[in-house]
Amino acid sequence: MNNSCMDTGSIEMLHFHVADTRFCVNLSQTSRVLPLVALQSIPDAPDYIAGLMNLHGTSVPVVDLIYRLNLPHTRPYRVSACIVLCQMDGKTVGLIADDVDQVSTIEPDMIQLQRLFNGNNPPLLGLVESMQGMATWLSLESVLGFDFAIPDDHLANDYHDILNSFSDKSA
Numbered sequence: 001m002n003n004s005c006m007d008t009g010s011i012e013m014l015h016f017h018v019a020d021t022r023f024c025v026n027l028s029q030t031s032r033v034l035p036l037v038a039l040q041s042i043p044d045a046p047d048y049i050a051g052l053m054n055l056h057g058t059s060v061p062v063v064d065l066i067y068r069l070n071l072p073h074t075r076p077y078r079v080s081a082c083i084v085l086c087q088m089d090g091k092t093v094g095l096i097a098d099d100v101d102q103v104s105t106i107e108p109d110m111i112q113l114q115r116l117f118n119g120n121n122p123p124l125l126g127l128v129e130s131m132q133g134m135a136t137w138l139s140l141e142s143v144l145g146f147d148f149a150i151p152d153d154h155l156a157n158d159y160h161d162i163l164n165s166f167s168d169k170s171a
Helices: 003-007 158-164
Strands: 011-018 021-026 030-035 049-055 058-064 082-088 091-097 099-106 124-130 133-138
Touching: 011 082, 011 091, 011 133, 021 124, 030 091, 049 091, 082 099, 099 124
Parallel strands: 021 133, 058 091
Antiparallel strands: 011 021, 011 099, 030 082, 049 058, 082 091, 124 133
């Protein structure tokens, strides 16, 4: 979704917590929320790749936003931790959240500080008021837009083809 879509009408948002921070994502980019399951680790993966989950026979990469967004990591996952499945460019990726708060409908005039986040592919799109307080609107295109096909210092080359082949076959 690009920023121009934010001016055309109401948006349904899924609100959740990660550590002590509230986030929200466009509900149309999510498919379901699942309990946090044991993940298959990937050697030499970046620290923000928590591992792979098996979703009906399909491996899905799971991202830990604490590491992806450099949030303070002060405690282990809560018992209520879950995986928010998100779709982007025909692929499914999971986000680890401590818990899910609500689904809300917001109007464009409810989005605050949009101009602050209007740089080139910003990870945040603005702040949104919720019943629990302000939530930071994540840009999944930016946060999950890493390219496994491009080697980096963390990810072993052998895993690029495997991770790049994930697609949304079952969601």
